[in-house]
Amino acid sequence: MDELKKAIRDYVVKEYLEEGDDRQVGEDTPLITGGIVDSFSMVSLKRFLERKYSIQIPDAEATPQAFDTVNSIAALVTRFTKG
Amino acid sequence: MAYSGRARESYQNELANLRDQGLFKEERYIHAPQGAEIEVEFPTGNPPRKVINMCANNYLGLSSHPEVVAAAHAGLDHRGYGMSSVRFICGTQDIHRELENKLTEFLGTEDTLLFPSCMDANAGVFEAVLSEQDVMIADRLVHASIVDGMRLCKAMQDTFKHSDMGHLEEKLVEHQDKRFRMVITDGVFSMDGDIARLDAIVALAEKHDAMVFVDDSHASGFIGKTGRGTHEHCGVVGRMDVITTTLGKALGGASGGCVSGRRELVEMCRQRARPYLFSNTVAPVIVSGALKVLDLISATTERRDKLETNTVYWRKLLTDAGFDIKPGESPIVPVMLYNAKLAQDVARDLFAEGIYVVGFFFPVVAKGQARIRTQLSAAHEKHHLDAAIAAFVKVGKKYGILGLGKNQIIEKYGL
Ligand SMILES: Cc1ncc(COP(=O)(O)O)c(C=O)c1O
Numbered sequence: 421m422d423e424l425k426k427a428i429r430d431y432v433v434k435e436y437l438e439e440g441d442d443r444q445v446g447e448d449t450p451l452i453t454g455g456i457v458d459s460f461s462m463v464s465l466k467r468f469l470e471r472k473y474s475i476q477i478p479d480a481e482a483t484p485q486a487f488d489t490v491n492s493i494a495a496l497v498t499r500f501t502k503g
Numbered sequence: 504m505a506y507s508g509r510a511r512e513s514y515q516n517e518l519a520n521l522r523d524q525g526l527f528k529e530e531r532y533i534h535a536p537q538g539a540e541i542e543v544e545f546p547t548g549n550p551p552r553k554v555i556n557m558c559a560n561n562y563l564g565l566s567s568h569p570e571v572v573a574a575a576h577a578g579l580d581h582r583g584y585g586m587s588s589v590r591f592i593c594g595t596q597d598i599h600r601e602l603e604n605k606l607t608e609f610l611g612t613e614d615t616l617l618f619p620s621c622m623d624a625n626a627g628v629f630e631a632v633l634s635e636q637d638v639m640i641a642d643r644l645v646h647a648s649i650v651d652g653m654r655l656c657k658a659m660q661d662t663f664k665h666s667d668m669g670h671l672e673e674k675l676v677e678h679q680d681k682r683f684r685m686v687i688t689d690g691v692f693s694m695d696g697d698i699a700r701l702d703a704i705v706a707l708a709e710k711h712d713a714m715v716f717v718d719d720s721h722a723s724g725f726i727g728k729t730g731r732g733t734h735e736h737c738g739v740v741g742r743m744d745v746i747t748t749t750l751g752k753a754l755g756g757a758s759g760g761c762v763s764g765r766r767e768l769v770e771m772c773r774q775r776a777r778p779y780l781f782s783n784t785v786a787p788v789i790v791s792g793a794l795k796v797l798d799l800i801s802a803t804t805e806r807r808d809k810l811e812t813n814t815v816y817w818r819k820l821l822t823d824a825g826f827d828i829k830p831g832e833s834p835i836v837p838v839m840l841y842n843a844k845l846a847q848d849v850a851r852d853l854f855a856e857g858i859y860v861v862g863f864f865f866p867v868v869a870k871g872q873a874r875i876r877t878q879l880s881a882a883h884e885k886h887h888l889d890a891a892i893a894a895f896v897k898v899g900k901k902y903g904i905l906g907l908g909k910n911q912i913i914e915k916y917g918l
Contacts, residue, residue: 438664455870460650461643461662 421447425494431468432457432490447491452484459484469493475500525843526866536567537756539882543859554859555887557877560752562725562834563796563806564882570799571755571792578791586784590617591773594784602790605797606761610723610748611731611740614769617790619782621720621749621760622648627776628716628747628762629656629685636682640674642666642699645689646718653687665692668703675711684713685744690733691721694868694876696835698726701737714744720760721835724753724800725807744768750789755796759785810834810881813888817879820892825905827912834879837863838895839872841909842916846873849898856894871918 421429429445436457437443443456451457457465466482469475477500486496521527532544534551537559542551565571578598588594599617606615618624625648629639637658641649644665653660661678663671671686678684686708688699701717708715719732727735734743745768750759762772772779800806814834821828827839840846846862853860853875864873877891899905904912 436664438667455865458643460641463660464662467661 421490422494424497425490427472428469428490428493428497431465435464435468436461445490448489450488451490452488457487462487465493469497473497473501525847525864537561538567539564539880539884539887541859543854545854552857554854554857555883555891556859557879557891558859558861559756559878559880560721561756561880561882562721562753562810562878563800564810564880565753565796565799565806566756568799571795574795575757575788575792579788582787582791584788585786588784589781590779590784596787596790598787598790598794599784602794602797603761605794606763609731609797609801610746610763611734612743612746612763613766615761615763616769616772616776616779617785618760618762618776618779619785620751620758621718621747622651623778623782624747624760624762624776625649625652625718626655627652627778628745628768628772629653629658630777631772631775632745632768633658633683633685635659637685638678638681638683639685639687640671640678640713641687642689644692644694645687646693646720649687649689649718658685666697666700668700668707671704672707672711675707675713679711684708684711685716686713687716688718689721690717690719690723691726691833691835693721693835694837694863694874695829696831696833696837696876697829698722698736698831698833699733701733701739701743705737705739705742709742715742716745716747717743718747720747720749720752721833723748724796725810726833729804730800730807750785750793750796754800755789755792757789757792759789759793806881810879813879813881813883816885817877817888817891820888821877821895824892824896824899825907826895826899827904827908829874836877836879837874838877839874839909839912840904840916841871841873841913842918843873845902845904845912845916846875849902850875852898852901853894856897858891858894871913 425447432445466477470477486492534542539556540553541556543554544551582596582598586594603615603617629652633656635657638661639653639658640661642665643662661674663674686704691698705715717733722732724730726733734740745764747762762769818836829837843864846864850860850862860875860877862875
């Protein structure tokens, strides 16, 4: 897993998994459809990405689909960093 | 008419999908006033049958109480049926303000404003008091109406892990650059029945300069020694900034809600909250009934005490029988089944045994957390609960789940 994906994965584990929840989060683990992140709490992930990578992700692009896996989130971040 | 065949077909497909996924909701017709025993027509078309109701929010058993009904009748005679106006045009009667004052006294706050429902109170309050410069920090399991209300507000949104004070503190520290911070939680969480740690939340909020909001819909009237709510239970009466609650559960069960709290925040709602400004006033008969409810529960704690006794008894019955329940003190007692189909099957069999309960599963609760939510009432007598446990045991045996813990149930039925 590259740096970007690892940073996203680590944030997801820290921010969304409860203590004692030993689910593994991999590059393709469904986060939203898998019930780890819900659309209500997703905003902090978006803000984390925007801050850490100095990007702006328009709300229209921050869809549950785009945020469903570490891979898809990484692709989104890459797209906006290249901007 | 522009309801094209394409539109109809599209909606029909969507509805069929809901059915296929087992998410289609159907009403059951009740041929009786709300109470411990009701007559339910189910499936539709069948003759109504008498069942013990264990899924109402009728915590204090006041929904059909003769004194409340009589007070509502008197209100109808003296103040009429409807007001045909929003509050600020010509929809505020003396009794509306009287009820607001009584709620203020009961909740131990500075002022109160009635809303058509608590859903409306939650939909309107955040937008009315917070702006872009502020942040809302909510427990992840707050009620859907709070989620909607937050979405209507321009303040930044954030969440903390359910009842996780360490995570909440991190968020409070992170957002010190904001003008105002508001911590948002339910008092009693409606799906798990657990009680928010309001004492710890208030302490953190005071340390990090934040306001505290609690939705006490599943607590007002019975949680705490005199039933004032979660803030009484946690010893923080007078330190809450906003309380929203409903008249539609313990407090008579008709309808209506309110925002109660700091004087200026309530006044901001009177000036700005859209569901207050643009929806009709609470009907006089409901206001009259609610006034009587507050009189009854302010005069004696008998009803909330009986509810507490019933709760302790029912939790013990389920535990002794070997059911896996969410531990706690509230009259919301979830019987954990984890598997969605199992929850539906058990609920259906219990109905056949004369016990009315409902299974809950994703998306109402998290995946793999399916359950039957039982709710106690002061209207329940011991014989109701004894009959209910006999049925639970019978059905529990049929599915072989008595004495099984979480992992064993999941092993047997899957997720
Ligand atoms: C926590 C909570 N808040 C608000 C509401 C909505 O209350 P009302 O029925 O008054 O709109 C409910 C009811 O389902 C609830 O459980």
